[in-house]
Amino acid sequence: MTTIDALRREAIDALAAGGVPAPEVDADLLIGHVLGLSRGGVQARALISSVVADDAAAAIRAAVTRRAAREPLQHITGLAPFRSLELEVGPGVFTPRPETEFVVQFAIDALALVPSPDPLAVDLGSGSGAIALAMATEVPHSRVVAVEKSADALPWTARNIERHGDGRVRLVEGDLADALPELDGLVDVVASNPPYIPLGAVPRDPEVRLFDPAAALYSGEDGLDAVRALSRTARRLLRPGGALVIEHGELQAADIGAILRADGFSAIACHRDLLGRDRATTARR
Known part of the structure; x- marks a missing residue:
């Protein structure tokens, strides 16, 4: 006993x-x-x-x-808390982090301020659906499109959208590099937590290194290939004045600012998380 x-x-x-x-x-x-x-x-x-x-x-x-x-706690319980939500997660999908809860606030604030009865947001590389669902649940008059490419992650995205999306989140299978041409110039907010680890870097935590999908972590020699594609796609999707919110690593703010500036974005700003580390960049179309 x-x-x-x-x-x-x-x-x-x-x-x-x-x-x-x-x-x-x-x-x-x-x-x-x-x-x-x-x-x-x-x-x-x-x-x-x-x-x-x-x-x-x-x-x-x-x-x-x-x-x-060192299997992630969230894989064992099957659930990851994210703001007011409990998301289903497991092998094949990136486990949402507390840092992203901080980042998504910028997208929620921008979406809530749009002077429209049904503002439109896009989450590029949605994974578990965390960013898309946080925007949809906290700005309840919004419409949100979640874009995800990974065949392993998509079942998790779909399950969470079914559970929490309230019919206002649409899931689209596709690559963030060429997503949603039918929405060019119509989107109010684009948000993303893209892969941003350089190929040669090795994450310190075994939970990340051994269990998070590589496609959600690594992005080219400098870690910024996905951000370059994301910037071009966001520039195409956003209406004039629309907002872009990107999560990134703590040493990448200057390089990301330069990418966005070269693509024609304005009002580029870096934001530090609660530990004082550069964590998000916002910009306007």
Whole structure:
């Protein structure tokens, strides 16, 4: 017979030994996932040494073993929190990050300010659908088109749009380089978290290096091939005065600004995230 507090201590030790950055948090979330409890619920039951059934204890230990091997927590639970949403994720799709929650705010703000009863936004390289769905749910009178190329990612995009899109998000299979010619000059906001890691760079975190799809990470020798294509596509899609929002690496702001300036964008600005790192660039058509 096993108690939650004993399982929790065991899980924390195993996760810490595996180098997981926040072992206590992940232990609580994994136990809660198996038992259907919030993190607070796990901690409350640990205080009174609640007993855990053998099959549930085995499931918790299996989940902890996977996480200790640095499989992403979101792959184990099948869910990734993103702003007000819970998105389904797994192998083949990029797991949305807290940094993108910061970046998408610029797109939401721009979309909300459009003087139209049904402003139009496009998310290029949508992946899980995080950016598209955040815009659609937080600007509820908007229309959003999500563009995704990867055959592995598309089922996840479709599933999340079905779950959260409320009929206002349209999924289009296609490459961001030549997407949506029928919308040229009609779009109010284009937003994207494109791949931006240089081919020679190796991500530090095993969760990224081993589990995120390469197509969502790497983009040419300098990491900016997708951004170059994105800039040209956004220039074509946006109406005059329309807004572009791009997430990028912390050392890429100057190069991205130069790309956008060469393509005719104005009001180019870089924005730092909560850790003070360059994280997003915005511009106007």
